[in-house]
Amino acid sequence: MAAGVLLLLGLSGLLCLSPSQAGKLLVMPTDGSHWIGMKPVVEELGRRGHEVVVVIPEVGMAVGSSKNTKTITYPVPYTKAEMEEGFTASVHEILNHNVVTDLEKVWNFINILDLLNDVAVRNLESMLFNKELVQKLEDWKFDALLTDPFEPMGVIMGEYLSIPSVYMQVNLPCGVDSIASQCPSPPSYVPQRYTFYTEVMSFWERSVNLVRITLQPLACRRLYTRADEIASRFLQREASVVEIMSRAAIWLMRLDFAFEFSRPLMPNMITIGGMSAVKPKPLAQDLEEFVNGSGDHGFVVFTLGSMVSELPEAKAREFFEAFRQIPQRVLWRYTGVVPKDAPKNVKLMKWLPQNDLLAHPKAKAFITHGGTHGLYEGLCNGVPMVMIPLFGDQGDNVQRMVVRGVAESLNIFDITSEKLLGALRKVINDKSYKEKMMKLSAIHKDRPVEPLDLAVFWTEFVMRHKGAQHLRPAAHDLNWVQYHSLDVIGFLFLVLVTFICVMLKTCQFCFRRCCRSSNKKKKE
Amino acid sequence: MAAGVLLLLGLSGLLCLSPSQAGKLLVMPTDGSHWIGMKPVVEELGRRGHEVVVVIPEVGMAVGSSKNTKTITYPVPYTKAEMEEGFTASVHEILNHNVVTDLEKVWNFINILDLLNDVAVRNLESMLFNKELVQKLEDWKFDALLTDPFEPMGVIMGEYLSIPSVYMQVNLPCGVDSIASQCPSPPSYVPQRYTFYTEVMSFWERSVNLVRITLQPLACRRLYTRADEIASRFLQREASVVEIMSRAAIWLMRLDFAFEFSRPLMPNMITIGGMSAVKPKPLAQDLEEFVNGSGDHGFVVFTLGSMVSELPEAKAREFFEAFRQIPQRVLWRYTGVVPKDAPKNVKLMKWLPQNDLLAHPKAKAFITHGGTHGLYEGLCNGVPMVMIPLFGDQGDNVQRMVVRGVAESLNIFDITSEKLLGALRKVINDKSYKEKMMKLSAIHKDRPVEPLDLAVFWTEFVMRHKGAQHLRPAAHDLNWVQYHSLDVIGFLFLVLVTFICVMLKTCQFCFRRCCRSSNKKKKE
Known part of the structure; x- marks a missing residue:
């Protein structure tokens, strides 16, 4: 039987709303790849006839205007250059230092989180205490709020405006999604994020996992100390971000069980993983010619995400050396220093049409840092991966693919051309990687409703019914x-x-x- | 905004499979209302082009042939008359004795369960040790099994044939669904079936609930003692039904959170509650005339389910007396003794087109025993209820509707015309019942995919992918x-x-x- 026989027609193609059915939606996204994940939903909701108002800071990395929506910006006390400088410095530190042990990785992650948190807190103050903006939003009389709770300004604004909230998220730090939604996470088989464990844990790993889960409320308190203080000041009552989050109507979870380990969910958690993998477009002529150039050997796609397009020269050389020794051609998103004798089978680009390339029948492998967008694109298109996690949840993402036999992982800190070559040859020449990836891809794509349509449906559900009170468990009323x-x-x-x-x-x-x-x- | 704007076109209307996509499905249903719940799925799978083979006992109450399928029967060592006699005796006992306390109700339920278990065990032996039949099923090379695990013969046969299983169930006794699927059921807010508690429990209720959950594995052992013994004999190894059930690929749960209290689910649990509430047909002319006869007062629908169409004379009189005093007309599925002075606003019938009647705009109230089919039909059509639970999960079902303010409940053991009258007047004249029911109905009907289509999709998914291994939690490998x-x-x-x-x-x-x-x- 062919897979996916029952795939539904996307809602997106089906309907638009009449004015009487349309509602008003406030959107408060988070910058970076988070916004890339949310944008299609926001644009589709606008296209369907809702009045969608997106509130963003004047300065941002990826965040900006979107189709079919109104965008409102608010001033912030920093410049784009300052922000980028901070991130570049962090990435530089990761790429140039030997962060090898798991503890060092966690520490490293905490540092980046603190940096992001700094930006979040500055945004928070700039937005919430902008009286004119707040008054404007109050007057709008929104039906609901769609926000990414990674930055808690939407969370607090939803509470202030007393409108039901839809949270779209992926891997929130300190496990706040499980805590706030009262979703059970048995420590015996649900590995906590940033442990880099799989669902099968040794006694020692289960011990560490249990300690981690036990400490999470404390971690959340640390993470949200300043946000809690600002929320209390703004709402004029003792408030905490976690407590406010517990009133979320719907959690749109950017995960899919072809990738994530099976674990309990609450009824108001809707899985929408893999939304970014849209229908591929044909390649531009020069790209098409390049990727066809190595015949049956095919080609390799290589990116380290939207934030990292450079590498220290010595490290870059290891990559060039490895690529020189494979019969495949390589497309690499790279803007760093290029050695004089760079191999000719490598094409360097400032930006790659990643999804379109991965969908090409000659794509043989995908070298990636393991960010969720790229990961789902690779999964959707059935391309085995060589994964080089850099920070955040990437280490966990990598584990999930490696354990399924569809990827090999390498450490950026001690990478050599030999190691890279070994991993690349393995995923390309050992047919089991491709076979397992094709099976996983078939499972991932075989679903009754497309994730984008699910996200749109549940956001509109909350707008129509002023929340989703029937999905709220009584657990919230217990201490x-x-x-x-x-x-x-x-x-x-x-x-x-x-x-x-x-x-x-x-x-x-x-x-x-x-x-x-x-x-x-x-x-x- | 109007509700349900985003409802999808049913899959059922969309597609049929080409022969290369079609598969072979073995179906082993359970008799009674369970079969009524499963039949539409089975027929739809047949209509879509699969070879669907339904195996049933020669003697049954509701179970029988279905459209677009092959039906195979096997001989059993009892007659239809004997079986019906057993059930009639049980129902008679319930209706004629004062089973008032919760403990008595539970005891009563255990007795009925034992009776059903007797039938199940006899079916089990008749089927599993029917060599010719087993060989035939083996030769068929099925892709998957769809079964109702209430009677465990499908469970054991699936294990024997080594094919992935889809379980369709509602409220299995001894909470075996939670145990076998490793689904967390926190005793603090997930009331166990047959406790008749709501999601908000007192300290005492939480204590009883915890004790009940702790004892459930023992209850399962008692319930399945004979089945375990037969399974071990048939599979020629030490086997238990609960252990085999833990390998279910998908659990199709006949529940919906407009009715059920919110609680954790596992990713392989798919909620398909409300499948029975299909599109209503217009009433026959004589019925239409009758229900219109009382003008704006409307009418009341009254059934006590497929198993109970008679009442002890004294009890029936209380009903007739109450109906005499209301301005509504009453349609009652009743085949018992009729008093000479029966009121003229009551129409007695052997069988009611229940869903069509409830969908009529003049339906004002629904007197029901609280079986799931009728309950979802009432919910779907937004008709407030007077509920008179008799046995099984009905007491729990009633609690769920009463606590939502859409129903009143009465006790069959001490019912009087005054009590019935009071309850009927309340749900008809107090507008809050209708308003809350309409809101609940809107929520229930507002879903991205119809339950029938979901059931069909996931059964086909299991056939296509030979299971749903990616949804199986690692919890199963832990003690x-x-x-x-x-x-x-x-x-x-x-x-x-x-x-x-x-x-x-x-x-x-x-x-x-x-x-x-x-x-x-x-x-x-």
């Missing part, structure tokens, strides 16, 4: 002790102990009486 | 102690205690040294 039934366990334990004591005492009493009467008899 | 991290907690506790001991000893040592040196100094 920690009650949720874990610790009071009940204590009570039952007490009952058991009392019962045993009474039984023992009774036995003792009976035994003594028996002894006494038998003693009496003896004496008599 | 109870590991799953609950008890070994890790013990280890961490030991580390903590050791750490504290070492710290104390060190302090003690230092303190002593200090004391000794100061004593020495003093002495000196």
